[in-house]
Amino acid sequence: xxxxxxxxxxxxxxxxxxxxxxxxxxxxxxxxxxxxxxxxxxxxxxxxxxxxxxxxxxxxxxxxxxxxxxxxxxxxxxxxxxxxxxxxxxxxxxxxxxxxxxxxxxxxxxxxxxxxxxxxxxxxxxxxxxxxxxxxxxxxxxxxxxxxxxxxxxxxxxxxxxxxxxxxxxxxxxxxxxxxxxxxxxxxxxxxxxxxxxxxxxxxxxxxxxxxxxxxxxxxxxxxxxxxxxxxxxxxxxxxxxxxxxxxxxxxxx
Amino acid sequence: xxxxxxxxxxxxxxxxxxxxxxxxxxxxxxxxxxxxxxxxxxxxxxxxxxxxxxxxxxxxxxxxxxxxxxxxxxxxxxxxxxxxxxxxxxxxxxxxxxxxxxxxxxxxxxxxxxxxxxxxxxxxxxxxxxxxxxxxxxxxxxxxxxxxxxxxxxxxxxxxxxxxxxxxxxxxxxxxxxxxxxxxxxxxxxxxxxxxxxxxxxxxxxxxxxxxxxxxxxxxxxxxxxxxxxxxxxxxxxxxxxxxxxxxxxxxxxxxxxxxxxxxxxxxxxxxxxxxxxxxxxxxxxxxxxxxxxxxxxxxxxxxxxxxxxxxxxxxxxxxxxxxxxxxxxxxxxxxxxxxxxxxxxxxxxxxxxxxxxxxxxxxxxxxxxxxxxxxxxxxxxxxxxxxxxxxxxxxxxxxxxxxxxxxxxxxxxxxxxxxxxxxxxxxxxxxxxxx
Numbered sequence: 001x002x003x004x005x006x007x008x009x010x011x012x013x014x015x016x017x018x019x020x021x022x023x024x025x026x027x028x029x030x031x032x033x034x035x036x037x038x039x040x041x042x043x044x045x046x047x048x049x050x051x052x053x054x055x056x057x058x059x060x061x062x063x064x065x066x067x068x069x070x071x072x073x074x075x076x077x078x079x080x081x082x083x084x085x086x087x088x089x090x091x092x093x094x095x096x097x098x099x100x101x102x103x104x105x106x107x108x109x110x111x112x113x114x115x116x117x118x119x120x121x122x123x124x125x126x127x128x129x130x131x132x133x134x135x136x137x138x139x140x141x142x143x144x145x146x147x148x149x150x151x152x153x154x155x156x157x158x159x160x161x162x163x164x165x166x167x168x169x170x171x172x173x174x175x176x177x178x179x180x181x182x183x184x185x186x187x188x189x190x191x192x193x194x195x196x197x198x199x200x201x202x203x204x205x206x207x208x209x210x211x212x213x214x215x216x217x218x219x220x221x222x223x224x225x226x227x228x229x230x231x232x233x234x235x236x237x238x239x240x241x242x243x244x245x246x247x248x249x250x251x252x253x254x
Numbered sequence: 255x256x257x258x259x260x261x262x263x264x265x266x267x268x269x270x271x272x273x274x275x276x277x278x279x280x281x282x283x284x285x286x287x288x289x290x291x292x293x294x295x296x297x298x299x300x301x302x303x304x305x306x307x308x309x310x311x312x313x314x315x316x317x318x319x320x321x322x323x324x325x326x327x328x329x330x331x332x333x334x335x336x337x338x339x340x341x342x343x344x345x346x347x348x349x350x351x352x353x354x355x356x357x358x359x360x361x362x363x364x365x366x367x368x369x370x371x372x373x374x375x376x377x378x379x380x381x382x383x384x385x386x387x388x389x390x391x392x393x394x395x396x397x398x399x400x401x402x403x404x405x406x407x408x409x410x411x412x413x414x415x416x417x418x419x420x421x422x423x424x425x426x427x428x429x430x431x432x433x434x435x436x437x438x439x440x441x442x443x444x445x446x447x448x449x450x451x452x453x454x455x456x457x458x459x460x461x462x463x464x465x466x467x468x469x470x471x472x473x474x475x476x477x478x479x480x481x482x483x484x485x486x487x488x489x490x491x492x493x494x495x496x497x498x499x500x501x502x503x504x505x506x507x508x509x510x511x512x513x514x515x516x517x518x519x520x521x522x523x524x525x526x527x528x529x530x531x532x533x534x535x536x537x538x539x540x541x542x543x544x545x546x547x548x549x550x551x552x553x554x555x556x557x558x559x560x561x562x563x564x565x566x567x568x569x570x571x572x573x574x575x576x577x578x579x580x581x582x583x584x585x586x587x588x589x590x591x592x593x594x595x596x597x598x599x600x601x602x603x604x605x606x607x608x609x610x611x612x613x614x615x616x617x618x619x620x621x622x623x624x625x626x627x628x629x630x631x632x633x634x635x636x637x638x639x640x641x642x643x644x645x646x647x648x649x650x651x652x653x654x655x656x657x658x659x660x661x662x663x664x665x666x667x668x669x670x671x672x673x674x675x676x677x678x679x680x681x682x683x684x685x686x687x688x689x690x
């Protein structure tokens with residue numbers, strides 16, 4: 001495993017996280033290279049989502065260090081990390097359910113377009129912003145549901161919107177937490193294609209349970225078990241790894 | 255859900271011109287109303303109507319600014335009167351300064367000064383409250399309300415103690431050469447500033463801040479992962495809401511030429527909640543309906559009945575329980591049916607609903623009034639009169655008639671509302687089928 005922090009898009013150094021007396025993340029070291037598609041797998045309760053929450057700043061870490069493009073980000077607020085170019089999605093769909101689909105996407109674009117807390121720019125006249133929102137909706141295949149309340153979308157569409165919101169701001173590092181959870185076979189196929197398309201040229205870290213998705217999409221796979229990385233490498237290597245087979249894949253293949 | 259849908263459209267783009275004309279029409283009505291009640295024999299305006307209309311204007315600003323927090327940002331404040339009142343007190347002092355010549359500001363800009371003062375207070379208090387949301391936010395705003403309420407009694411130099419502070423609004427300085435001696439002149443100043451305030455607040459809903467206020471209401475955590483600090487969003491929204499409430503308070507000061515501690519009090523803060531909720535906090539225009547309705551009850555029904563507050567309370571409970579979208583929500587759920595051109599199918603069901611509902615209303619009002627005249631009314635030496643006939647509240651008949659309206663009427667209403675529900679469900683099912 002490379003120890004250089006300058007080349008890695010995201011780098012975790014001996015990251016630990018305790019919830020009370022329980023140690024959930026127990027010294028994770030991880031490097032995610034610029035432009036790679038990195039999947040994190042592991043059995044339930046391994047700490048994958050917690051890892052995401054630590055990287056994205058949702059929870060503070062107990063000890064260790066996390067850097068983004070070589071710059072320390074642990075201890076920063078989620079919005080500060082986001083402004084540095086890291087964006088995440090949620091396992092449980094996290095959208096603005098009372099706002100329209102269009103507005104969901106447009107909100108996700110606002111900070112990147114430098115509007116900040118402006119209470120003097122009339123949104124309906126921001127041509128570039130509105131056009132980009134429309135273009136993204138088209139990309140997500142949601143344009144026909146543009147004015148529908150987001151809470152009324154079908155589950156698969158809500159998941160697509162979730163991905164859309166995550167990538168809209170132009171972040172270079174994208175964290176997707178189980179993007180295909182709860183989807184049917186055909187919906188999953190579509191979601192994979194979508195993820196591939198919208199994360200083109202970006203660094204992707206994803207938690208995923210669906211092994212088809214993992215082996216289809218990922219360049220590198222990291223296996224997390226009980227808060228520790230037991231293996232990390234290209235798909236073929238992981239597939240052949242005995243420890244991984246015992247801990248995880250074997251259980252799934254039954 | 256219906257109310258939520260309309261919030262969506264309200265924050266979207268300006269759609270069509272129908273709505274614009276409705277707003278213009280409302281302004282025309284507001285301008286014309288004093289002349290509808292003008293007494294051409296004496297050549298005088300109705301003081302009662304002018305006061306009520308003026309009050310409605312201030313309350314519209316107050317309720318709408320409150321809804322910038324409750325409806326648009328999902329923040330429940332129990333201390334919004336603080337900004338109305340502080341705007342009022344500031345304006346009273348500005349008027350006094352203008353009166354003795356130290357502040358060369360024309361009358362027309364006084365509400366702006368009042369609003370800016372409250373904006374300043376909103377920034378100070380906003381820095382205190384914006385760290386929190388949900389219950390903690392509500393508690394802090396309540397604390398600020400109590401704090402300022404107590405200060406209003408203690409610090410005489412600014413608040414004037416129990417007697418309040420008064421001023422003369424004839425400051426002899428106007429952009430248009432108006433002296434504001436008559437209430438109708440003040441009323442037109444109120445209309446102008448109400449329009450400015452309403453347009454300003456409507457504009458705010460369509461700015462990045464307005465959109466992110468909605469976003470933080472729905473899901474503040476998601477907003478964070480988009481680069482926004484929900485605390486900042488709350489701060490700006492809170493301060494601006496305070497500013498608009500301050501314009502209302504300034505108009506209050508100008509109209510009554512006196513501001514007392516009531517203007518910052520918990521009672522008025524509670525009124526903001528009532529107006530916004532009864533009118534419908536899920537739409538932009540809902541609180542306007544609520545403000546007008548509450549003002550009508552406060553100045554109209556209160557003349558007819560000691561029990562008007564009971565009616566307001568029961569109406570509030572009824573709306574919370576049965577129509578959480580408020581009056582505007584009730585209007586908005588008819589939207590899809592109206593667009594499909596099937597509103598006429600509801601006429602008969604509504605008429606059938608009307609009669610039992612009317613009976614229940616009569617029965618309820620009857621009982622409340624009888625009860626009230628048995629105790630308070632008797633103590634005040636008043637007698638209950640209905641269409642000029644004195645009613646003996648100690649006789650059995652009026653009680654029996656009221657009960658006879660309320661109980662069978664209630665049962666009848668229950669049956670009718672079930673029938674109505676079936677018609678409604680069938681209509682909405684049809685619409686869904688058609689959409690597919």
